[in-house]
């Protein structure tokens with residue numbers, strides 16, 4: 555493990571956040587963030603942004619829709 | 635004739651296929667349909683919340699989202715034979731939903747789907763990161779964390795469609811870049827760029843909103 559430096563860390567933060575980095579790259583970023591308040595604060599903003607979007611924009615399908623879909627599927631007959 | 639054929643059919647084959655081949659297997663055809671229907675319901679119905687969320691994200695209103703989800707399920711069931719079992723059904727269903735949306739709703743609104751956005755230069759999209767002073771990042775996070783859900787939803791709905799879709803699929807649904815690429819039918823590089831730009835826009839908008847509302851800003855005050 556080596557400290558990758560700010561520039562590389564910044565570029566990779568979003569992928570790190572979305573778990574898109576391989577183990578080695580991810581641990582480089584983690585390593586850098588333990589020593590760099592700047593990058594770890596930047597990462598924290600990203601994490602909060604994701605959390606806020608996730609909890610604000612998740613939807614639950616209305617119960618009516620569920621039953622409408624089910625009854626439409628039931629109505630489908632075998633092709634002639 | 636039937637009897638003769640049946641007599642010639644080996645014992646082992648005298649099941650569904652043999653009867654269906656003879657054209658007398660209405661009962662077995664029905665049960666084949668039933669089996670397919672049951673499998674489809676089992677695999678596809680658990681994804682209805684996610685599909686509805688995607689539909690809301692695209693159409694931005696419940697009535698259209700309802701229609702879009704219904705159409706998606708009907709189309710998907712019609713094409714279920716072409717779905718390869720064991721492959722990613724989430725991506726398959728979301729792709730059908732996206733294409734249904736583009737073909738019907740988007741066309742009706744007469745707006746082009748692809749293209750225009752990739753031409754937007756970075757400077758036109760602003761740069762949230764560079765606007766945030768080092769010392770205020772924790773304040774920014776704090777402010778964003780305290781925003782009302784309605785404001786966040788509104789902000790997401792206001793950003794360009796391709797960005798909105800990428801952000802929704804990654805940050806709300808937790809899909810991988812590869813899954814999003816499969817759904818949007820674009821290279822993963824495009825997904826990353828849309829996601830990055832979308833998140834940057836949101837961060838900027840939410841930061842501005844928080845500042846306007848005086849949320850989480852102890853230094854700037856509650857100016858509006």
Ligand SMILES: [Zn+2]
Pocket residue numbers: 559560561563586590592593594
């Ligand atoms: Zn750093």
